[in-house]
Amino acid sequence: MTQRATEPCPSSCYTPASVKSRCFNLCLLGFGNVNRALVELLCSKRAEMREHHGIDWRITGIASRRLGWLVKPDGFDAAALNIEGLAGEKVSAQAVENLAGWLNTAQPNVLFEATSLNVETGEPAISRIRAALNHGAHAITANKGPIVHAYRDLRDLAALLGRCFLFESTVMDGAPVFSLFRESLPAVNVSRITGILNSTTNIVLTGMEQGLGFEQSLRKAQDLGIAETDPSYDIDGWDATMKLTALVNVILDVPLRPQQVQREGIRALTGDKVRRARADGQPYKLVCRAERHGDEVHACVKPEQVPLTDPLGLVSGTSSIVRFETDVLPGFTLTEENPGVETTAYGMLSDFIHAAKVSDHWTSGTRS
Ligand SMILES: NC(=O)c1ccc[n+]([C@@H]2O[C@H](COP(=O)([O-])OP(=O)(O)OC[C@H]3O[C@@H](n4cnc5c(N)ncnc54)[C@H](OP(=O)(O)O)[C@@H]3O)[C@@H](O)[C@H]2O)c1
Numbered sequence: 001m002t003q004r005a006t007e008p009c010p011s012s013c014y015t016p017a018s019v020k021s022r023c024f025n026l027c028l029l030g031f032g033n034v035n036r037a038l039v040e041l042l043c044s045k046r047a048e049m050r051e052h053h054g055i056d057w058r059i060t061g062i063a064s065r066r067l068g069w070l071v072k073p074d075g076f077d078a079a080a081l082n083i084e085g086l087a088g089e090k091v092s093a094q095a096v097e098n099l100a101g102w103l104n105t106a107q108p109n110v111l112f113e114a115t116s117l118n119v120e121t122g123e124p125a126i127s128r129i130r131a132a133l134n135h136g137a138h139a140i141t142a143n144k145g146p147i148v149h150a151y152r153d154l155r156d157l158a159a160l161l162g163r164c165f166l167f168e169s170t171v172m173d174g175a176p177v178f179s180l181f182r183e184s185l186p187a188v189n190v191s192r193i194t195g196i197l198n199s200t201t202n203i204v205l206t207g208m209e210q211g212l213g214f215e216q217s218l219r220k221a222q223d224l225g226i227a228e229t230d231p232s233y234d235i236d237g238w239d240a241t242m243k244l245t246a247l248v249n250v251i252l253d254v255p256l257r258p259q260q261v262q263r264e265g266i267r268a269l270t271g272d273k274v275r276r277a278r279a280d281g282q283p284y285k286l287v288c289r290a291e292r293h294g295d296e297v298h299a300c301v302k303p304e305q306v307p308l309t310d311p312l313g314l315v316s317g318t319s320s321i322v323r324f325e326t327d328v329l330p331g332f333t334l335t336e337e338n339p340g341v342e343t344t345a346y347g348m349l350s351d352f353i354h355a356a357k358v359s360d361h362w363t364s365g366t367r368s
Contacts, residue, residue, distance in 0.1 A: 024056070028061065032114065036082070037341040038112060038348050041342060059076045061102050134157075139163070139165050140167070144243065152255060169345075177334060188327065193288070232265075235266060237301040238258070245258050281309075318339060
C-alpha cells in the first residue's frame with residue numbers, strides 16, 4: 001500500500017489560523033453527469049470546506065472509456081472542467097496506459113467512482129475500487145454494482161487498510177441513509193424496510209392516472225428525458241431491486257443478491273386499473289419490501305396499492321421514500337423530494353468530508 005502525505009496545496013490554498021487545511025489528491029473515475037456535478041459542487045464549496053473542515057483538494061486524475069487514463073499531478077484546473085467536459089484540460093494532461101499507471105502517477109487520496117452500472121457483476125468498478133484501496137486511497141462510489149455484488153469484501157478490505165469505502169449516493173441520491181445508520185443509530189436492529197425508490201415508474205404511473213396508457217405514458221417520460229431509451233431496467237423493477245439489495249446488504253448486514261428478490265415491474269398494469277386505484281384513494285406504486293426472518297431476509301419489489309393516508313401513497317415524480325422498522329424506533333421514515341444530480345454529487349462530497357475526518361483520526365493516532 002502506498003502511503004502519501006496530504007501536503008499543503010500550492011499557493012492557491014488558504015489556511016486560516018484556526019483550522020489547519022490539508023490537501024487531498026482526488027481522482028475521478030467516470031466523467032459523466034455525476035462526477036461533473038461533483039466537480040461543480042466541490043468548486044462552489046471550496047472555501048467552506050477549507051474554513052470549516054480543513055479540507056483542500058486538487059484533481060490529479062480523470063478517466064473514462066473515451067477519455068482514457070488522464071493525469072495532472074499538480075492538479076487539473078477544476079474551474080475549466082465543466083458540464084461540457086474537459087475543455088482545454090485534456091490537451092495538457094498526461095495520458096497513461098492503465099489503472100496502475102494512473103494510480104501511481106495521480107497518487108489519489110480519494111477515488112470517486114461514478115461509472116455506469118453493470119447489473120450482473122458490478123465489474124469493472126469492483127476491481128478498480130479494490131485497486132484504489134490497495135493503493136492507499138479512500139474509495140467513494142455512486143455506483144450500486146459494488147454494493148450489491150461486493151459490499152462485504154470491499155468493506156472488509158477498506159477496514160483492513162484503514163481506509164474508507166463509502167457509497168451514500170447509491171440509494172436516494174445524497175439523502176443520508178447509510179451515514180444515518182453508521183453515525184447516528186448505533187446498535188439498532190432493523191426488522192423491516194419499505195420504500196419507493198424508482199422515479200421512472202412513479203412518473204409513468206402518474207401519466208397513466210392522468211389518462212394515458214402504459215406505452216403512451218412511457219413514451220412521454222422518454223420524450224422528457226426522464227426514462228431511458230431502453231426503459232426495462234426501471235420498468236421491470238431492476239433499479240428498485242438493486243437499491244433494495246444495497247439497503248439490505250449494508251443496513252441489515254445480510255448478504256442478498258438481486259436474483260433473490262421477488263421482482264415484478266409495472267408492465268402488466270393497465271390505464272383503467274391505475275385510474276380506478278387512484279379514484280379509490282389507493283394509487284399504485286412500485287413498492288420495495290424487505291423483512292428479516294432470523295438470519296434470512298425476504299425481499300420483494302412489486303406494484304401495490306397504497307392508501308393516500310400512508311406517506312408512501314403521496315410519493316410521486318423523482319421523489320423517493322424509505323421507512324425503517326427497528327427494535328427501538330418502531331418506525332421512522334426518510335423522504336427525499338425532487339433530487340437532482342447535484343443531490344447525488346452532494347452524497348459523494350459528504351462521504352469525502354467523512355473520509356477526511358477518518359484520515360485525521362488515523363494520522364493523529366486517536367483511532368483505537
Ligand atoms: N445520475 C444520477 O443522478 C445518479 C444517481 C445515483 C446514482 N447514479 C450512479 O452513478 C453512476 C454514474 O452515473 P452518471 O449519471 O454520471 O452516468 P453517465 O453520465 O452515463 O456517465 C458514466 C461515466 O462512466 C464512464 N464509464 C462507463 N463505463 C466505464 C468503464 N468501463 N470504464 C471507464 N469509464 C466508464 C463513462 O465514460 P464514457 O462517457 O467515456 O463512455 C462516463 O464518463 C452510475 O452507476 C449511476 O447508476 C447516478
